[in-house]
Amino acid sequence: MRPRLALAALALAGVCALQLFAMLLAPPRYLPHTVTVRLAPGESLALGRAELAAPRAASRQFSVRRDAGGRWWLRNDDPAQAAVLVRGAERLHSGSLPLAAGQRLQAGAALFEIVAADAGRTVLRDGRHTWDYDGALLLRDGEVQPACPDASLAARLAGLWNRVAPGFFALSRPLAFGGNLFCGNRLAVPGLDSGRLTLARDAARRQVLNVHGAQPILLHDGGHWLDVARREHLLDGVEAIAVGRTRFALSARGDSLRLEPAREVELFAEPKTILPAGVAWSWGERSLWRFAPPSTLAWCAALGVFLLAAAAGLRSASPAPKPAGWAKLALSCAIPACAVLLLAMQRLGAAPGTGWALLLAWAALWHALLWSRRLPLLGAVAVLLLGAGLLVQLELGLGARDSAWLRHVETSCVLLGAGLPLGLLLLDGVARGTLSRMATEWLLFALALGALAGLVLQVAFGNETGVFEVQPVEFAKLALAALSAHCLALATGAGSEVRSWRGWLRMLAPILLFVLLVAVALVQVDDYSPLILLLVWGAVSFLAWCLATGRRLQAALTGGLCCALLGAALVLQSVGPGLTGGFYAERFQVWADPAAHPHTGQQMLLGARAVAGGGWLGADGLLGLASLGQAGGDALRIPAVQDDFAPSFLLNRHGLLGGLLLWALQAALLGCLLHAAVAAWQGALAAGDFRRAWLGRFQCFLLAGGAAFLGGHFLLSWGTNLALFPIMGQPMSFLSSGGSHLLFFICPLLAFGVASVQSFEENPTCRSTSNTKS
Template sequence: MAISLRLPFMVAPARSTTRRMPFDKRGFGEVFAAIIRAAARNTGLAVTLSLLTVLCGLQALALLRAPAAWMPAAITVKLAPGEAIALGQHELAAPQSDRNHLSLRRDAQDGWMLRNLSATRQVILLRDGGEQRMGSVPLQAGQRFQIDSALFEVRAADAGSVTFARDGHEWRYDGAVLYRDGHQQASCPESHVASKLLSLWNRAMPGLVTIPRPLSFGGNLYCDNRLGLAQVTSGAAQLARSNGELQLSAGNPDGDRAALLVHAAGSPTDLRKQEASLAGVNAIVVGHTRFQLNAEGGQLTLHPSRHVTLFSAPDLKLPEHVTWQWQQRALWDGGQSAAIWIGLAASLACMAAALAFAAIRNGGTAMLLAAGGVLACGVIALVSQRTGHAPSAACSMLLAASALLLWLALPGRLTLLTAAGVILLAAGLLSQLELGLGAPESSWLRYYQKSAAMLAIGAGLGGLLRLWAQRQTAHRAHLQQRSIEWLLALFAAVALAALAAQVLWGDETGVFDLQPVELAKLALTALTAHCLALRFSWHNGPQKLSEHGARWLQLIAPALLFLALLGLSLVQVDDFSPLILLLVWSTAMAFAYALAARNRKLAGALIAIVLTAIGAIVYLRCAGTDDLIRWGFYADRFLVWLNPAEHPHTGQQLLLGARAISDGGWLGADHWLGLRSLGMTAGSAVQIPAVQDDFAASFFLNRHGLAGGLLLWAAQAALLAGITFTAARAYQAGAAARDFRHAWSGRFRYFALCGGGAFVLGHFLLSWGTNLAIFPIMGQPMSFLSAGGSHLLFFLCPLLAFSAISAQSLEGE
């Protein structure tokens, strides 16, 4: 039996070739209307894809236009027995070394000998058993060491502590605390509260959990971890833990160099003129540049890696005993690029298959494979970079583009928040690539490569989480409230452990090349959102006053405890920007609570406080003050901010940033919004300290002008507006819910999005305020633009994933 299928816009076949059937205007109108409706539904996606294509295309154009750059693949030094040569920044192509940094000497008996000539920078020798810093030595019992005319006798020394004596006083140092005749010294007069608390912690806690602090020799004060010596410059020498043992090393005094002698069995050794044999040394680090060593008789070959100076041509005048083997910078291949190319090709194929099969509901498995493939490629890229074999810039570009495309291809309606986030990520990667290609050093591309790898990992994990959430919603499967609370508690414990690791083994820059503070901010937001969401069910609980008090502590204690611990950790940083960031977050969360609780008095009070703060900033900026000198450390930042020209050294960052912005003007330094300078040199803007991080906005304005900055501000405003819209919808869903689970879920999403948006707003305000001299200099990266891998992986990607899941859940409800 034949079946005839006729659509509304189809006509029957003509019976005669000379007669034309009438045109079906109604059917054509329905099809045209359907096309218009489909286009209207996908306008946002089309615009987002177009902008993403343009930004990725600009990255590819920058790679194509990048001029050839050359650097030494091998540096060969040939010396006869008894000869010596001084090497430095010019001969070693080490941009962060001194002009004459080290001395190489060939000894007839001991072979190649090395001595550090720099008064301020270290030289590190790497062996299979560990590392040795030139100018340092582990102390042993029976030794004596002398700092100028002050002679100390070492009575006992082991891996845990060292005891030495002078002038009838006995000193003991355990790597954290200095004891004089068995008693801890008093705090120094200028010590801050954080330093005093740290001293109390080190004194009370066992050695395993104490925070290492070096012992400094010199100066006129006996206090804290300072051992005063008359007529010796403060910091002339220091004793600190390194490689599991306490080592004495020459300090870096600003004045005259003090003599530092160690008396052992033989003749005294001057640590400032210490000479070490290169026998058994695999590599050395000179000014952050690492050199692999290969010695063969009278020839020593150094293979530089990381922080190597780039040259426009393989031509350089070198000393007689030094020769270079040149290599061209590779932008299109290198490292584990082949494996990543294959993985990305498979991921893109799975993505295309998922989109093609979405209509018949068979695309879930393919999209799952695509997200897993992007995640695997990101991990490979990050591990390769950490092992010194980073993938090429072109490979990183495709990796980042695939991650962004995956974010748009995942199921669910495209929201303003997701679209703005993708555009900001692409713009930030473009700026980091321009900086990497324009800097005269090989290591600057690592920021772009790391951001691309982190983005792929974050997008892959976020994609898997979104697919899991979609499946849970489709099967009506939800986590129990108790399970959610256990997960939040586990999240808080992990964040606290990471913060503790930074305090114990890290510094202000983080630990193990990561910033646990970013994870802590996310955990703090989640905990607080949970407590505030439960607060709205207050009247459904116990009615007795005593039970109310216990319930109040149960609800809010986790957030307060975590906030206190996070604040204590951040206070240790010599910068008040973390406190300002927490203040912005706290104000925004309080305002969100006031709106949800319809508390007009609280909302009005918060608005008044914000207006007062703005007025105080304007007053300080316009009027200035001479009373700031009495404020100590923080006064310096305000004085530099108010009068940077009077502080040319400490105000260098602010002055260079202002000059870069001024050179950019409205249309960029090239007067073409940065299009003519794509891939070219970055000019003087690269000299701004922390230009890849805190002052990334100054480079962006220098490159793309204020017009480009206005477009960036519009995208940032769209992101914040998207967060606000999604949070408002979540609050409405929670308010309209008729059961506890849906009500808690809506309120939790509302407060979590408000908290995440508050942190992003704080980063925007602090970064723009720092770059535009609205605020004193505060070290906070600009979200999406700065090369902050931890901020991207531990905060931004989870925030975008959570917002997408929230929008998807709201559609399902």
């Protein structure tokens, strides 16, 4: 074991050295620290992408003006890219306006009179109908409209609930203007594109008109007409302005308006640029090691996490831990506390430099490598994969043209620092069997309940990207694998519990219910890859159960069916151009002939170009060593390159040889997980008591299910990047910047796997197998 530890430590040190060299070799990049605008009373000036250093701003985004009294005004000149004005706790969208009774609204070819408008309801009249909207339900002449034909199941259920629920308990749903169909909460307006105009409640529960896009919406108020999206806003009391992902802290003093850009700011090779008269920049250099004193709130959050982790660790520790045990416990608590400290600083607007986040990630990786007294191969491969993923994300951030790309590696480092040590600390007791079976079942119940709550929130309030910046689907995968592993462990070990159909129903009902709810949540989004992941997981879990129970024929049929499904992909590609209708058919058409769909197929075309440009030795011919910290090149033009197409960037930067090394590590990880599953099953057969036998079976099916999900991610991601499958929008495990996937799935699975392997080595086969069949 010592040579294995030495080799793994040497390899991890090499990966950390590459990350450090990438930061040291990165050329200096400059960005504006402040943008100062000076105007005399009565003057105005147009500001855009070049003057603001905001990559997502339009070429003419704002017009700022000083009136005769010296006050500053701002008008958004490009409604297609809206701006947000922050005044204290209020966030005002530049295309939003509260309605008032007596106003008139011109939208498309329709003219509306606002009869009443308050926090409770808005009444509109267009000469033919009267529309009554209370923030949740739209009434047409006092009658509820039928549901829209394309409405999702969640929208239909929300509409039915709003018909019977009291106003306080009704679900807020916006009123959408436009299109040609009266249904649900849609109000048809000739000449207005659907979704360009909405009416909804804001944070203060006011009903606010929201304009999206450049199509003009006119409002008659105070004797004159104004374009809602292009009206002027007084900047008195405005603290910040956000456009795209760039946020400007704002302050006005006399003839000067100062804007301090943050979050996403364009980077420059030299501190100079051409600016119009009246605009001046003060330059600053991108700092990878900046650090501001943390706030009291950040310190309190870190201290709370440290105390909670310490309490959980002491509860599962032995009565008299050795000094090494105390050191391990202290590190397992301190690293997550530091991660929460950095995360709180990021959220509070005082994010430290990337170097500090990288130091935290290094501490988590080395802590995981040295966690076990006898290093398992699973742990060594896992930390190398995590290190390789951080290297790719760091290269993406350092090679980008704006400052926002580094947030991906910073987020991954922070989540890794929080998830990996906490997972090793908390799941060690479950994997070793120090928790009772009842306690484990309650833990699984809480896990499943939390996952279901997250899915319900995503269906009700979120979209395909998640809800509240979190993707509950990733947590649901872990909960599904754990719950099904428990049910299969009971089914394969308790003969009396599964002899009747009622016993089988009791075992399978939780799994079937959870799969149904997961499928319902996933069907809400225009992406079928999660369903394919479920199919892969189900096939592997069923195959593991067949092999464990001696059903060789069923196992062979399952394996043959999986091979047939993979082979069917080639047939689908040949008939893809002939498929018609629907979102999925378009995906297959783009996959079969991307050149015929250059716009929708740009991900596939740019990804293929990046892979071809990498060759065997990378774009620099030295496996990417000569490009460490340098510009990312054309590979950064691939949409979602940091998520779905991170493998294309890897192959472009480090070549096919680098890709082969990554494939070998991924195959080794899957092999280690499956080997650990087999060892757990053998330990269950040799166990001398029922609880130990159940734990071995639970470990077996959970590790096999986790390996199935990881294998599905690897398969779909490589298939997407190499054009073997249609684009399916799944991140590459360990490599992409999916924070929820890393925190809620990868870290717990790896922690459980490492603790399980360690428990096999420390708990040899029990003395008797007489209770195995009990």
